[in-house]
Amino acid sequence: MDTTALSHLLWQLDPMGTCCNTNDDMDDEYGGLADAIQRRLQQGQAPRSAVIAEFDDSFWEGCLLSEQRRPLLEHIVDALQAASALAPQKTPTVDRQ
DSSP: HHHHHHHHHHHHTTTTOOOOOGOGGTTTTTOOOOOOOHHHHHHOOOOHHHHHHHHHHHTTTTOOOOTTHHHHHHHHHHHHHHHHHSSOOOOOOOOOO
């Protein structure tokens, strides 16, 4: 999942209840978070850990772990994992010198 798709998913779900998804002019509300999550994923961090860490940094510790937000967290993580499973895998190269 690329950053634009992740940003759009976060905007649609609006896990922090900012009501951004009711306003088309706020479609980039979660853009910065999507960028930061993608950086963590590219560094090899697990999706759940990356999402939680960035939301904790941007809002408050444990913000996605409440009973009402946990299903949204699971949806985000599932979408990231599904996209990762569909992405072409890099094959390690072997140096044959």
